[in-house]
Amino acid sequence: MGWFLRKKPSIRQTSQKSNFPSGLWLRCEGCGELILQEELRKNLSVCPKCRYHYRFSARDRIKLILDENSFVEIDQNIKSENPLHFIDKIPYSVRVKEAIAKTGELDAFMSGSGTINGRAVEIGSFNFSFMGGSMGAAVGEKITRLFERSLRNKAPAIIITASGGARMQEGAYSLMQMAKTSIALKRLQEESIPYWTLLTDPTTGGVAASFAMLGDLILAEPNALIGFAGPRVIQQTIKQDLPEGFQKSEFLLTHGFLDSIVERNNLRSAFVSLVNFFH
Ligand SMILES: [Zn+2]
Secondary structure, eight states, X not given: OGGGSOSSOSOOOOHHHHTSOBTTEEEOTTTOOEEEHHHHHHTTTBXXXXXXBOOXXXXXXXXXXXXXXXOEEESTTXXXXXXXXXXXXXXXXXXXXXXXXXXXXXXXXXXXEEEETTEEEEEEEEOTTTGGGOBOHHHHHHHHHHHHHHHHHTOOXXXXXXXXXXXXXXXXXXXXXXXXXXXXXXXXXXXTOOEEEEEEEEEOHHHHTTGGGGOSEEEEOTTOBBOSXXXXXXXXXXXXXXXXXXXXXXXXXHTTSOSXXXXXXXXXXXXXXXXXXXX
């Protein structure tokens, strides 16, 4: 099979790139301009030139929204089992172990209690870098418990999504989480306890089709991909060209699926206004 192997590296560094020490600068995915890594970090991973929003970790998001040092993580030891003994290229249990090693988190969702402007909230956030933020039984259980705490404490529930949807390695178990979380949410609704979601890039599949879109208020970050099936699948199915910006936050806002698009540096003040208003 040796004739398939490349003898030389096929991609050469462009001269432009080699002028800059790696790790110090990056070329923005939004505008193509060079930006200092440090400047990007200070600006909450938003390009200072074009406002392109880079992905942000679950922990950073919670820290950004809550009052300083108010977050108490709960259910951090809940992690995925391998109920179907699923194996694709590698066993699912190995995949989970690799994700834990890569991210330092036990699953794709973290949650806990905290305060915003001194008012109690229950909050949870997806970590896209853990198996694409996919939802298995562990994630579903943590979300359900978050809603139950919210009900007990009569505190607003907040969920920040970044997910490819249900975790296919858990088959029907992962699909059941859509119903399980939605039922828990119904009880919050009956008690008139507010539930707000912030959809970030990307929010798709079973997550989009359940609690993400069930918020009393649904916020999103600019230019986030939000939808059930991917655009290519839809295009192939309906055999029509899709409109410009299809499944992006701005498109969804103008079609009534979102309540507001909030830039990352306004997130904290948006949630402060919400807790003050609904208290
Ligand atoms: Zn940019």
